[in-house]
């Protein structure tokens with residue numbers, strides 16, 4: 001059974017009403033979500049995302065694009081992904097103004113370092129969403145920032161008007177390239193990183209190829225100053241199976257058969273598990289490891305966190321030991 005097909009979750013959720021849907025660019029709509037009875041929503045910080053719980057049981061994460069001081073609304077922007085498993089298509093095709101939706105509380109895996117002397121932000125396509133909220137925050141704090149934003153064409157680039165509305169001189173901080181336009185070119189990530197001051201914090205969110213190039217270009221920078229957010233998986237989940245998972249809290253032991261992830265095996269055994277993306281990018285399923293060596297396949301944990309083996313993402317990571325003891 002695929003994880004998407006199962007609606008077992010323990011994550012705390014809330015209901016919101018869709019107040020407005022906006023056209024932001026080719027295939028990108030924004031959704032403004034408010035508390036159904038008015039009033040404040042849970043606070044959030046720049047870089048946060050929420051999970052939308054879709055009527056077919058899928059859970060998909062979306063970054064908040066509005067300013068973190070706003071308490072009455074969350075705004076997300078969804079790119080309609082024709083290649084995917086259907087979550088973003090369902091949102092575009094079925095969500096209407098006035099609908100009630102179930103969402104998670106905001107979570108932040110892509111934290112803005114507010115005190116940085118300078119921030120360099122690099123966005124590819126829909127990857128602009130968390131960076132936009134960060135830029136709004138940096139503007140509110142009066143901090144120095146620069147955005148390098150690549151989109152296929154002008155029509156595919158969301159939020160250019162919002163960026164230009166920030167302040168009259170914003171063009172000094174804004175470098176936009178349209179790589180499918182006549183005379184268009186790709187961002188030169190190595191040159192951008194080389195040109196950034198040594199103390200700058202660098203952020204990147206975009207397609208896998210961009211994230212890979214960014215990671216290669218920043219190897220000489222301190223890891224504390226380099227920040228990435230993956231929207232999709234870089235590698236396939238570990239489904240080799242052939243090991244046991246002992247659940248310390250419930251006392252149960254589950255065999256993970258070949259062809260299954262740990263999450264699949266738990267859900268098939270009727271266990272309740274927290275998950276959203278089911279592909280190792282959102283962090284929802286992070287679980288404490290009590291014993292055993294995980295085979296990490298996620299894009300969420302840092303290299304140090306992976307090496308420490310204190311937690312793992314059960315939706316996509318497997319086991320290098322014959323038994324894993326998990327805090328479940």
Ligand SMILES: Cc1cc2nc3c(=O)[nH]c(=O)nc-3n(C[C@H](O)[C@H](O)[C@H](O)COP(=O)(O)OP(=O)(O)OC[C@H]3O[C@@H](n4cnc5c(N)ncnc54)[C@H](O)[C@@H]3O)c2cc1C
Nearest residue numbers: 061062063078079081083084085086087088129231281282
């Ligand atoms: C923290 C976070 C924040 C995000 N913020 C945004 C945002 O602001 N805006 C936004 O539009 N999206 C965002 N995303 C991505 C979003 O959650 C969804 O993944 C996206 O909308 C696509 O969903 P989907 O169901 O249409 O496609 P998915 O099934 O999720 O597919 C996405 C991609 O995975 C690959 N894929 C295709 N089939 C499969 C398969 N069977 N198994 C695994 N992979 C497959 C394809 O390359 C496809 O393009 C975010 C993701 C994360 C983790």
Ligand code: FES
Nearest residue numbers: 276278283285315
């Ligand atoms: S469910 Fe998203 S990382 Fe596991």
